[in-house]
Amino acid sequence: MAVFILVSGMFTGPHVWEDTAAQLTSAGAEVHTATLTGLGPGETRGAAPAGTDLETHIADVLAVIDSIGATGDQRDQGDQRDHGDQRDQEIVLVGHDYGIHPALGAADRRTERIARVVHLDSGRPQNGFPALAAVPDQSLREELTAHIGTYGADGELPSPARDEWQRWGSTSGIPDAALDRLTALAAPQPLRTLHQPLRLTGAAASLPVTGVLCHGNGASIEMVQMLVGFGDPALRALTEPGVTFFELPTGHWPMLSLPTELAQVLLRAAAGEGHRLVAPGSAELPAHLRPFLLDVPEVPRERTANVDLHLPDADGPRPAVVFVHGGPVPAEARPTPRDWPTLVGYARYAAGQGVVGVTLDHRLHDMADYKRAAADVASAVDLVRADPRVDADRVALWFFSGGGLIAADWLNRPPTWLRCLAATYPVLAPLPGQGPVDGRFRPAEAVASAGALPVVITRVGREMPGIAATVEQFLTASRNCGADVQVVDVPHGRHSFETLDRTAESREAVHRAMRSVLAHLEA
Incomplete structure (x- = not known):
């Protein structure tokens, strides 16, 4: 023994x-x-x-x-x-x-x-x-x-x-x-x-x-x-x-x-027991590189610096949805997030519905990088709104996973052109053991200043417990301040369900969230 x-x-x-x-x-x-x-x-x-x-x-x-x-x-x-x-x-x-x-x-x-x-x-x-x-x-x-x-x-x-x-x-x-x-x-x-x-x-x-x-x-x-x-x-x-x-x-x-x-x-x-992790490059693809659960057609894509525009087949300035990846993601990771199947899939889906789908790379490489990553997102939004093919007064931001903390900047007295904020399996408050995060990035506190901004949260039922607790903290704060929050539930879904759980329930959740965001853009 x-x-x-x-x-x-x-x-x-x-x-x-x-x-x-x-x-x-x-x-x-x-x-x-x-x-x-x-x-x-x-x-x-x-x-x-x-x-x-x-x-x-x-x-x-x-x-x-x-x-x-x-x-x-x-x-x-x-x-x-x-x-x-x-x-x-x-x-x-x-x-x-x-x-x-x-x-x-x-x-x-x-x-x-x-x-x-x-x-x-x-x-x-x-x-x-x-x-x-x-x-x-x-x-x-x-x-x-x-x-x-x-x-x-x-x-x-x-x-x-x-x-x-x-x-x-x-x-x-x-x-x-x-x-x-x-x-x-x-x-x-x-x-x-x-x-x-x-x-x-x-x-x-x-x-x-x-x-x-x-x-x-x-x-x-x-x-x-x-x-x-x-x-x-x-x-x-x-x-x-x-x-x-x-x-x-x-x-x-x-x-x-x-x-x-x-x-x-x-x-x-x-006794040497326990779970063993799968190394990168093994036969099993990591979750973020598996195929998107929806069959979405390719659309024209234009790349400027760290931003990609997925363009709809439509005339005139169109609304835009900016998809913000999570992290931290190592600087050496390849492909970079804007080429991950999930982000590209959402952007193509949006473009297929007549709006500009935007993916970008931001520099959230460490938990101490949130200020820098937030600046990258803000610059990307400025670039998108300045594009003549985009209706600068109808933009939505959609955050994923650890990128959810950046949402605090946009919940805190949101600009009038921001028509909707969405977040999928998001982290909405700093996790206790994950490293230092600047006090500015606390969506569960910032939501009190969101006013009438519509918020769409996609919540997965099999979420990592620490992350699930931050979502519940956010929803409690939202109810207390009367924020306009819609929850799209995926009861059997996991974090990254779009590539891990290719089920009818998961597909319907993506459809529901997208319909809601697009409805707010068209309102």
Whole structure:
């Protein structure tokens, strides 16, 4: 049976693992929890010694690794012994949240002892980057940077109040009593632990890895597979044979919300089980490159810079629908989004109905790129409206997936020429664990300023849970402010249903959404 070392995240200590550790132990596993310096249960301000940093926490994890299978004499010898001679037991090292940083640092130095590293709802830290870079909320990162500027790297970050944990990750599923205890036992985080870059030699790069994704925090296997399918070289390592994935229907602290289920997943991960991703270039086409579900005829297409016009067989200035792709999409992805079958299919469909269908490439290559991508969309719209074949007073914008956040710019006091805004399986609020997004891109907040602008939302019933939550947040806000929102439901559809679910239900949903948008353009 496996030996587990559990490393907790920011502000927390071994107490968060109690229920999960008990489940693992009852299953016959050997379990150890790492107490990171200064983060023991209920530690008070100033408990961490001066100079406590990421290297201190790496040393804490190394001490636990070295204690496993060592005799008292060996423990006294410290790092001078032969680590490979301790025992044949190999360790599954689990890092949650910030805890993956000291866990990886330790794995890099004791590779021969580690059987697998488990990233529990955490990122993929890289050599030379501090934990601060992995904080998902941009405003929170800015606050931390300012805090370091005020108090210096030797300061501490106060632990969150009960209602502040949500800023650090979704608290979905945590019982009230567990959240109370989490708050009561939280400890201040030494700032040096967040500011000091992680140093890796690459020795642990070949270790088997498991990612445990939490739906409530905005992550899912389907989403990761979609990103891998775009061809990002940085994600190619996720398709290697030793990499597996699990997902849990909960928030960022599954050891508190689903301790039994988490223990079962960790046992399966230790056994080498889990979902494996499909590499780009395999026999199975990624979802975004599969054929569009409708048979739409080709129409004349003109390309100017990053914008394509799909032209109708009609005289005089015609209305236009601008289709805005999602992302992030790697800059190296080929074909680029304006040539993806779904976007081309929608544009041809629109042109076949007598309006100009527009596809474009924008530069949303990273979660920090929304400002740049929004500027690209605005420039494309200006180009389209200036074309003499377009009726500049009758334009619709149609957003997809992660491009949905850009819709906030157009919902906030929309121009009179914008006759309709549509969004299909959109992200309508920043996902908790997906990286920094500027505060301006929050459609669920901007809809209150949409006035009489008609909005058409295509909602899929088998949506990734984190994205589905943003749609419901948007619809709730819409009802509260009386916005004009129509929902086209695809009960059995998935994200990218136009290429994944070629059903009568899916085809009818596309027809309904298009009819609605065109009706608003003609009104």
